[in-house]
Amino acid sequence: MNRKKITVPCIRKMKSSGEKITVLTAYDYPTARLLDRAGVEILLVGDSVGNVVLGYENTLPVTVAEMVHHTAAVARAKPTALVVADMPFMSYQASPEEAVRNAGRFVKEARAEAVKLEGGKRILRMVETIIRADIPVMGHIGLTPQSVHRMGGYRVQGRGPKSEKRLIEDARALEETGCFSIVLEGITSEVAEKITAAVGIPTIGIGAGPGCDGQVLVVHDLLGMDDEFRPRFVKRYDELGKRIRDAVECYVAEVKSGRFPGPEHCYTRDREAEKRRSGETDPDKSIGVEEERGC
Numbered sequence: 001m002n003r004k005k006i007t008v009p010c011i012r013k014m015k016s017s018g019e020k021i022t023v024l025t026a027y028d029y030p031t032a033r034l035l036d037r038a039g040v041e042i043l044l045v046g047d048s049v050g051n052v053v054l055g056y057e058n059t060l061p062v063t064v065a066e067m068v069h070h071t072a073a074v075a076r077a078k079p080t081a082l083v084v085a086d087m088p089f090m091s092y093q094a095s096p097e098e099a100v101r102n103a104g105r106f107v108k109e110a111r112a113e114a115v116k117l118e119g120g121k122r123i124l125r126m127v128e129t130i131i132r133a134d135i136p137v138m139g140h141i142g143l144t145p146q147s148v149h150r151m152g153g154y155r156v157q158g159r160g161p162k163s164e165k166r167l168i169e170d171a172r173a174l175e176e177t178g179c180f181s182i183v184l185e186g187i188t189s190e191v192a193e194k195i196t197a198a199v200g201i202p203t204i205g206i207g208a209g210p211g212c213d214g215q216v217l218v219v220h221d222l223l224g225m226d227d228e229f230r231p232r233f234v235k236r237y238d239e240l241g242k243r244i245r246d247a248v249e250c251y252v253a254e255v256k257s258g259r260f261p262g263p264e265h266c267y268t269r270d271r272e273a274e275k276r277r278s279g280e281t282d283p284d285k286s287i288g289v290e291e292e293r294g295c
């Protein structure tokens with residue numbers, strides 16, 4: 001399928017046209033290619049790379065260097081989807097100057113097309129400075145994982161009237177400051193729906209119900225990579241963790257028993273026999289080996 005490049009204005013327009021926006025995390029080149037070919041509109045290089053891929057306890061230790069590294073890998077897939085990079089903890093909180101310099105690294109060094117920052121009114125100065133540098137910003141409110149210590153854990157937001165009022169105010173403030181969309185994470189469905197109606201920019205929900213303009217999931221969760229992680233907001237579309245384990249167990253058993261590699265996986269002196277067996281015109285081409293003349 002030949003799709004047109006998805007840009008920030010395209011994402012904004014999707015709200016008015018009523019087309020739901022699909023967002024998934026991607027942290028590497030092959031995954032970015034697969035998700036892009038499957039038709040996802042935004043590839044989010046989330047700082048969830050910290051706990052999902054790098055083995056950290058939470059997202060707080062993730063560095064700008066790590067995020068730039070992973071974002072660059074995703075951007076090298078040259079996706080049709082918009083590439084959004086998460087700004088990690090303490091890369092934007094200290095000052096607007098530091099925030100815009102770090103945001104600039106994502107665009108210049110990693111080829112991101114937008115950045116995402118967690119927080120509402122408290123971070124408006126940073127958001128404004130980044131947007132003034134022509135770097136599009138996606139907001140992120142609700143259960144913001146970088147605030148895990150303030151929240152005392154990962155807690156669903158918007159359960160009471162005070163929390164609802166603060167979330168709506170935060171969303172409006174982010175829109176007024178120029179964000180092109182806002183992630184609503186871990187928010188009651190009722191409040192997420194009210195926020196979505198209150199702003200003119202698209203809301204992208206995760207654990208925020210069906211009333212948002214789009215949905216985002218961590219791709220590893222959707223694919224069922226971790227048997228033990230089963231929060232309510234995730235729908236598992238596959239059980240890849242189990243399938244990978246089964247495949248690797250098979251490989252281990254076949255190597256131990258001598259069943260792998262079989263004749264069809266081997267190179268021999270008899271090229272004609274190899275060709276007949278594999279149906280390939282030049283067996284060496286399959287691994288990119290140049291023909292060795294005279295051998």
Ligand code: KIV
Nearest residue numbers: 025046047048183216
């Ligand atoms: O880091 C991340 O993956 C995110 C999404 C889950 C919204 O911020």
